[in-house]
Amino acid sequence: MNGYTVYKTQVNPKSVSLNDRIIRVGWDNGEQSDYHFLWLRDNCHCDECVTSLSKEQVFEICDVPFDIKPLSVELSKDNMINIIWDYKSHKSSYHPAWLKQHCYSQEAREKRNLKYKIWDKKLIEKSLPLYEYQDVMNKDEILLSWLYDLRDYGISKIVNVKNKLNEVQKVAQRISFIRETNFGIVFDVISKKSANSAAYTNLKLPLHTDLPTRELQPGLQFLHCLVNDASGGESILVDGFKIAEYMREKHKDEYKALSTLPMSFYNKDKNSDYRFVSPMIISNDKDEIVEIRMANFLRGPIDIDGKDMESFYNAYRLFILLTRDEKFQFYHRLNQGDLIVFDNRRILHARNSFDLKEGERHLQGCYVDKDELLSKIRILEREII
Amino acid sequence: MNGYTVYKTQVNPKSVSLNDRIIRVGWDNGEQSDYHFLWLRDNCHCDECVTSLSKEQVFEICDVPFDIKPLSVELSKDNMINIIWDYKSHKSSYHPAWLKQHCYSQEAREKRNLKYKIWDKKLIEKSLPLYEYQDVMNKDEILLSWLYDLRDYGISKIVNVKNKLNEVQKVAQRISFIRETNFGIVFDVISKKSANSAAYTNLKLPLHTDLPTRELQPGLQFLHCLVNDASGGESILVDGFKIAEYMREKHKDEYKALSTLPMSFYNKDKNSDYRFVSPMIISNDKDEIVEIRMANFLRGPIDIDGKDMESFYNAYRLFILLTRDEKFQFYHRLNQGDLIVFDNRRILHARNSFDLKEGERHLQGCYVDKDELLSKIRILEREII
Numbered sequence: 001m002n003g004y005t006v007y008k009t010q011v012n013p014k015s016v017s018l019n020d021r022i023i024r025v026g027w028d029n030g031e032q033s034d035y036h037f038l039w040l041r042d043n044c045h046c047d048e049c050v051t052s053l054s055k056e057q058v059f060e061i062c063d064v065p066f067d068i069k070p071l072s073v074e075l076s077k078d079n080m081i082n083i084i085w086d087y088k089s090h091k092s093s094y095h096p097a098w099l100k101q102h103c104y105s106q107e108a109r110e111k112r113n114l115k116y117k118i119w120d121k122k123l124i125e126k127s128l129p130l131y132e133y134q135d136v137m138n139k140d141e142i143l144l145s146w147l148y149d150l151r152d153y154g155i156s157k158i159v160n161v162k163n164k165l166n167e168v169q170k171v172a173q174r175i176s177f178i179r180e181t182n183f184g185i186v187f188d189v190i191s192k193k194s195a196n197s198a199a200y201t202n203l204k205l206p207l208h209t210d211l212p213t214r215e216l217q218p219g220l221q222f223l224h225c226l227v228n229d230a231s232g233g234e235s236i237l238v239d240g241f242k243i244a245e246y247m248r249e250k251h252k253d254e255y256k257a258l259s260t261l262p263m264s265f266y267n268k269d270k271n272s273d274y275r276f277v278s279p280m281i282i283s284n285d286k287d288e289i290v291e292i293r294m295a296n297f298l299r300g301p302i303d304i305d306g307k308d309m310e311s312f313y314n315a316y317r318l319f320i321l322l323t324r325d326e327k328f329q330f331y332h333r334l335n336q337g338d339l340i341v342f343d344n345r346r347i348l349h350a351r352n353s354f355d356l357k358e359g360e361r362h363l364q365g366c367y368v369d370k371d372e373l374l375s376k377i378r379i380l381e382r383e384i385i
Numbered sequence: 386m387n388g389y390t391v392y393k394t395q396v397n398p399k400s401v402s403l404n405d406r407i408i409r410v411g412w413d414n415g416e417q418s419d420y421h422f423l424w425l426r427d428n429c430h431c432d433e434c435v436t437s438l439s440k441e442q443v444f445e446i447c448d449v450p451f452d453i454k455p456l457s458v459e460l461s462k463d464n465m466i467n468i469i470w471d472y473k474s475h476k477s478s479y480h481p482a483w484l485k486q487h488c489y490s491q492e493a494r495e496k497r498n499l500k501y502k503i504w505d506k507k508l509i510e511k512s513l514p515l516y517e518y519q520d521v522m523n524k525d526e527i528l529l530s531w532l533y534d535l536r537d538y539g540i541s542k543i544v545n546v547k548n549k550l551n552e553v554q555k556v557a558q559r560i561s562f563i564r565e566t567n568f569g570i571v572f573d574v575i576s577k578k579s580a581n582s583a584a585y586t587n588l589k590l591p592l593h594t595d596l597p598t599r600e601l602q603p604g605l606q607f608l609h610c611l612v613n614d615a616s617g618g619e620s621i622l623v624d625g626f627k628i629a630e631y632m633r634e635k636h637k638d639e640y641k642a643l644s645t646l647p648m649s650f651y652n653k654d655k656n657s658d659y660r661f662v663s664p665m666i667i668s669n670d671k672d673e674i675v676e677i678r679m680a681n682f683l684r685g686p687i688d689i690d691g692k693d694m695e696s697f698y699n700a701y702r703l704f705i706l707l708t709r710d711e712k713f714q715f716y717h718r719l720n721q722g723d724l725i726v727f728d729n730r731r732i733l734h735a736r737n738s739f740d741l742k743e744g745e746r747h748l749q750g751c752y753v754d755k756d757e758l759l760s761k762i763r764i765l766e767r768e769i770i
Contacts, residue, residue: 036695038695054586058682102686112688203436203438215597216600275760303497336673371659378660
């Protein structure tokens with residue numbers, strides 16, 4: 001019903017009652033849910049309100065009176081809730097599992113809220129999500145488990161990946177299409193003579209997120225190690241949410257500065273000139289940290305009120321110093337056949353400088369957006385769970 | 386200097402003075418600018434602080450003392466401002482045009498703020514930006530003018546476009562690469578038997594933005610008309626910013642509801658299940674409206690606190706009714722050879738139903754993100770202005 005998702009019935013309605021523009025459903029597990037008349041009318045699933053062609057809604061709520069109300073509400077033998085409305089005697093019918101799934105009580109909404117697994121060095125060394133290439137490529141239940149880990153830890157490693165050019169793209173396509181950028185669809189992290197990014201040199205790269213100069217930083221970053229015979233070049237990964245939470249707890253003023261004062265990010269090249277302005281720490285309306293945006297080497301001149309300049313720099317310095325603190329750092333060397341994937345809008349990554357005298361170093365990378373990760377999880381859940 | 390942009394000198398410094406951790410520059414046009422010591426040190430352009438390879442900054446501000454200060458400040462004969470710092474006697478040199486360009490006084494920041502040209506039916510019928518295909522494809526100064534119009538009006542029309550499949554992609558690539566979605570790189574708007582979107586039927590589509598189910602709605606939408614011999618199918622375009630401004634002025638409570646209460650957007654298909662939650666009207670920290678997110682046919686069940694449900698629906702109904710008001714609507718029929726481009730995060734678009742008895746109807750479309758538009762403008766400005 002309602003498109004593609006099958007809602008499994010776990011509880012059944014025992015009673016329905018009307019209560020000041022609300023239908024209250026009592027469930028047989030003792031819980032109850034309230035649904036507003038307008039919400040119910042708006043979510044009518046009938047063939048007149050939802051086109052069978054694309055399963056999209058053609059009904060628009062402004063085409064019924066604001067004070068619309070039921071003429072009758074009935075709980076059927078098969079546990080459907082059936083309503084006849086006072087306007088045009090329109091009939092709506094709701095499946096109990098669909099209703100329960102979309103209950104908007106505070107408790108139900110709280111339960112639906114995702115919780116990240118935030119980590120420091122100690123935790124991630126113990127519990128880094130580790131996957132076999134063949135499993136990720138061939139088994140959907142392993143794929144789903146990998147995607148949950150990516151969503152929750154923001155990091156994972158796949159081992160024994162086929163040592164082939166563009167294999168990274170095939171792994172990423174297990175989720176969806178690639179997010180193209182000015183660096184192409186697949187980018188080669190290799191020391192180049194005419195580098196248009198510090199990534200393409202053998203320099204040390206401090207902890208950063210990729211492309212903070214874009215309005216939407218790429219969601220997932222994939223890095224596949226094809227060869228790493230150079231000395232140095234170790235990867236360092238830090239959970240930006242952990243740093244931000246630490247600041248919120250121990251350095252309130254600095255946290256406030258970085259979560260309100262906008263940072264400038266610039267990336268100028270021969271054929272592109274990207275700029276974006278945003279606080280480094282981004283939180284939602286529930287004050288949950290949802291994104292980190294940071295790359296000192298892509299910092300543009302800070303463009304804020306002069307009176308805030310000193311507190312901005314004070315906080316910015318602290319953030320960088322915290323990223324350098326080993327207790328937050330997951331230190332790791334990528335070897336041939338390793339593929340690391342991480343949430344680029346949460347996990348900061350860095351690379352030590354390397355020396356090419358002893359051998360080559362070649363990684364390939366690509367990006368997939370977070371929309372695609374979450375969509376793929378829902379599709380697999382439809383099929384597996 | 387500082388990478389690629391050439392800063393032209395319009396004014397020259399007349400004086401420099403030190404003032405409580407700030408260097409004050411007096412310009413020969415009577416203006417003055419204040420620069421904080423930390424800001425200046427952070428923006429040192431020397432070869433030690435900025436790698437010559439990619440012109441990215443390797444210096445990190447936490448590696449100098451917080452109370453760093455100049456040992457000397459000098460205004461040179463060629464108008465450079467030269468500083469020797471008390472830490473490691475580091476030398477920094479600033480070009481006056483670069484400094485002036487990045488002055489962060491309230492006045493300078495206000496001047497840099499872009500102002501949209503908001504429109505209703507009357508205004509846009511008089512001043513729809515109209516371009517010739519050959520000019521946009523071949524002349525960079527016309528390209529730049531077209532991009533300014535897209536940025537400011539959020540809409541433009543190109544006529545006499547080559548009547549060829551995928552030509553829309555070539556026009557879009559005058560800006561940059563295409564934003565791929567689950568509908569592909571180029572999508573065909575044509576009535577299909579097994580439609581996975583109402584767009585691919587001959588149904589009326591109410592006013593909406595495309596892909597509000599994605600975290601980042603596509604920035605620019607391109608629609609190229611290859612054939613339109615069917616009757617009906619007219620396009621309607623509405624400036625969502627105008628509607629939002631109108632609500633803010635005349636219906637404060639409804640404006641507040643739609644700019645704070647999150648709307649749910651769902652798009653379920655066989656292989657994808659996209660969902661996103663966001664207020665319909667999005668404004669920045671200066672309370673400027675920056676985005677509209679709206680498609681009733683992609684609305685998911687609203688998931689907000691029960692006490693807000695009635696005021697949400699009251700405001701949502703009003704918004705839809707306002708989009709239906711002709712005084713806001715630009716009514717327009719796309720003919721063969723026309724290509725309409727609009728800011729998909731601002732301009733709502735709709736289509737009347739059409740009847741295929743009299744002929745075919747085929748549009749091709751694609752998306753380009755706003756980052757790419759703004760980057761291309763900067764690149765052309767480097768070359769032309």
